[in-house]
Amino acid sequence: MTETGYDEWLAAIADGEGYYLACPDGHGSLPPRRSCPHCGAAELTAEPLPETGEILTFTEVHVPAPNFADEAPYVTAIASFGPVKLTGVVRDLPADEVDLGTTVSVGVGENATTDEQLLVFRPASE
Amino acid sequence: MTDVRIAGVGLTKFGSHPERTGRDLFAEAALAAREDAGVSRDDYEEIFYGNFMGELAEKQGHQGPVMAEAAGLDCPATRYEQACASAGVAFRQAVATIRSGAADVVLAGGMERMNNLGTAEVTQSLAIAADELFEVRAGVTFPGAYALMARAYFDAFGGDSEDLAHIAVKNHANAMQNDYAQFHREITVEDALESPVVADPLTLYDACPITDGASAVVLVSDDYAERHGLDAPVSVTGSGQGGDKAALQDRPHLARTPAATKAADSAYADAGIGPDDVDVAEVHDCFTIAEVLALESLGLYDHGEGVGAAARGETTRDGDLPVNLSGGLKAKGHPVGATGTAQIVEMTKLLRGDHGNSDAVPDARVGVTHNAGGTVASAVVHVLEVDR
Ligand SMILES: [Zn+2]
Numbered sequence: 365m366t367e368t369g370y371d372e373w374l375a376a377i378a379d380g381e382g383y384y385l386a387c388p389d390g391h392g393s394l395p396p397r398r399s400c401p402h403c404g405a406a407e408l409t410a411e412p413l414p415e416t417g418e419i420l421t422f423t424e425v426h427v428p429a430p431n432f433a434d435e436a437p438y439v440t441a442i443a444s445f446g447p448v449k450l451t452g453v454v455r456d457l458p459a460d461e462v463d464l465g466t467t468v469s470v471g472v473g474e475n476a477t478t479d480e481q482l483l484v485f486r487p488a489s490e
Numbered sequence: 491m492t493d494v495r496i497a498g499v500g501l502t503k504f505g506s507h508p509e510r511t512g513r514d515l516f517a518e519a520a521l522a523a524r525e526d527a528g529v530s531r532d533d534y535e536e537i538f539y540g541n542f543m544g545e546l547a548e549k550q551g552h553q554g555p556v557m558a559e560a561a562g563l564d565c566p567a568t569r570y571e572q573a574c575a576s577a578g579v580a581f582r583q584a585v586a587t588i589r590s591g592a593a594d595v596v597l598a599g600g601m602e603r604m605n606n607l608g609t610a611e612v613t614q615s616l617a618i619a620a621d622e623l624f625e626v627r628a629g630v631t632f633p634g635a636y637a638l639m640a641r642a643y644f645d646a647f648g649g650d651s652e653d654l655a656h657i658a659v660k661n662h663a664n665a666m667q668n669d670y671a672q673f674h675r676e677i678t679v680e681d682a683l684e685s686p687v688v689a690d691p692l693t694l695y696d697a698c699p700i701t702d703g704a705s706a707v708v709l710v711s712d713d714y715a716e717r718h719g720l721d722a723p724v725s726v727t728g729s730g731q732g733g734d735k736a737a738l739q740d741r742p743h744l745a746r747t748p749a750a751t752k753a754a755d756s757a758y759a760d761a762g763i764g765p766d767d768v769d770v771a772e773v774h775d776c777f778t779i780a781e782v783l784a785l786e787s788l789g790l791y792d793h794g795e796g797v798g799a800a801a802r803g804e805t806t807r808d809g810d811l812p813v814n815l816s817g818g819l820k821a822k823g824h825p826v827g828a829t830g831t832a833q834i835v836e837m838t839k840l841l842r843g844d845h846g847n848s849d850a851v852p853d854a855r856v857g858v859t860h861n862a863g864g865t866v867a868s869a870v871v872h873v874l875e876v877d878r
Contacts, residue, residue, distance in 0.1 A: 425689045431626070451625055464641075
């Protein structure tokens with residue numbers, strides 16, 4: 365399925381050129397958007413995503429939905445990247461080493477079950 | 491504005507009934523509510539019906555007319571879909587319709603059939619209440635989403651898995667006296683802590699079960715109840731709804747549910763009460779942590795104080811503020827699209843004195859129900875009061 369706006373955003377992250385949408389008041393959001401979800405402003409500009417983010421919360425999912433059957437158990441986390449938060453699967457880090465405050469970079473990986481692209485977090489290189 | 495009274499209530503037994511059709515489940519609850527109300531069939535003017543995943547479970551869209559037939563009624567019927575808050579919003583529209591004077595008698599209810607799907611399919615179906623692009627594709631399941639909130643809560647306010655286990659123990663104990671509940675089995679804190687991890691830090695006993703069931707409520711105007719001499723001692727005095735960003739990542743705080751606060755503030759103002767006036771509550775504990783978030787959003791506890799309420803014995807059957815005397819979603823069961831009106835059924839019976847746990851709240855005058863959709867991107871709160 366093609367998802368105009370979202371697909372381009374994911375491709376940009378895969379290329380290391382991730383961005384978010386900023387409104388004049390500095391609220392961040394993710395595409396596809398035509399107005400700021402926080403204040404309604406219509407003027408949105410693409411701004412570069414910070415290189416690294418910080419894990420705010422996470423869970424190791426043991427009972428997956430069918431679209432993640434071959435991934436479980438896996439760790440999903442929400443991480444803050446400046447004015448936006450992103451939700452992704454943590455890769456290249458053992459589950460017991462994931463913690464609140466862990467610094468991660470964002471990229472794109474493949475869902476082993478569906479072969480779809482998905483957002484992944486990896487430990488940020490020092 | 492016309493006052494709204496609850497003339498009749500009905501439920502199916504909640505549980506695993508994979509062979510029963512949705513229309514049969516709803517028929518049972520609707521006919522029970524109609525019998526309880528004793529209102530003439532010709533007087534029903536509209537049906538407000540909640541259902542979440544009927545397209546997935548039964549390949550049935552356009553369920554309004556199907557359920558009107560099942561209820562044995564000949565009037566317009568509309569389906570409301572708002573994830574786990576589907577029947578809550580249906581009930582809220584029913585209340586608004588009577589208050590506006592547009593109708594004197596309506597039926598509100600909901601139904602969900604789930605167990606005919608396997609666990610994996612149900613997990614996938616429930617996940618559609620989350621944001622498809624930004625959550626489901628990143629592996630967020632329904633338990634996973636609440637696990638993200640639980641860990642954020644522990645980090646922000648403290649509390650732990652043992653506190654949550656006390657909530658599960660309490661709700662299982664309450665369900666023992668509820669004939670309609672899915673579980674009639676007491677559990678211990680150890681049972682809960684040792685149960686398999688679903689999405690850490692949540693275990694199997696932090697989660698509500700997969701439930702088939704239906705619920706229905708007959709609402710009438712105060713004027714109609716008086717003219718027909720109905721025995722309808724419970725009134726709906728407050729109604730409120732709140733909304734939030736669909737995805738957790740777009741909210742400023744991951745361990746708060748402001749949609750429920752907005753809904754509660756509206757409902758309290760509508761009823762002319764405050765949280766201190768609440769005697770008993772039925773809240774949306776799809777996971778144990780959700781009961782905590784509900785209590786705090788309803789203003790019944792300060793942020794950070796709700797997590798220990800069950801362990802301290804304050805929200806148990808014998809506590810100062812009994813919560814989920816029905817057994818809650820945790821032990822009564824959670825037929826998603828039926829839950830909102832099932833809470834109204836339970837609260838009505840608790841207040842009017844014919845619930846298995848009414849003896850725990852003999853003097854209760856004000857009850858509050860809290861029904862949430864998704865990770866509380868939608869919330870509906872109602873205030874019910876009984877003539878004493
Ligand atoms: Zn803005």
